[in-house]
Amino acid sequence: MAGKKITVKIGNRVQLIETDDTWSNLKNGSKGTVIEIEEDQDLIWVQWDNGEKLALIMGIDKFKLI
Numbered sequence: 001m002a003g004k005k006i007t008v009k010i011g012n013r014v015q016l017i018e019t020d021d022t023w024s025n026l027k028n029g030s031k032g033t034v035i036e037i038e039e040d041q042d043l044i045w046v047q048w049d050n051g052e053k054l055a056l057i058m059g060i061d062k063f064k065l066i
Helices: none
Strands: 013-018 031-038 043-048 053-057 062-065
Antiparallel strands (some): 013 031, 013 062
16 A cells, blocks of 8 residues: 555564565465564565565565564
């Protein structure tokens, strides 16, 4: 949702809606757990259930809290 700020905390579960990262094995619908937040860089680091550790970029990647 444009303009709506999502409050994400370490330990939250997230589900990927969309990313344009072609190097990742993540697919839309992938789930993971937030392990670190770098607010100064707009990065939300996630340990994905498929074993990947990859950051979401706020404002670019689309995801939802689950």
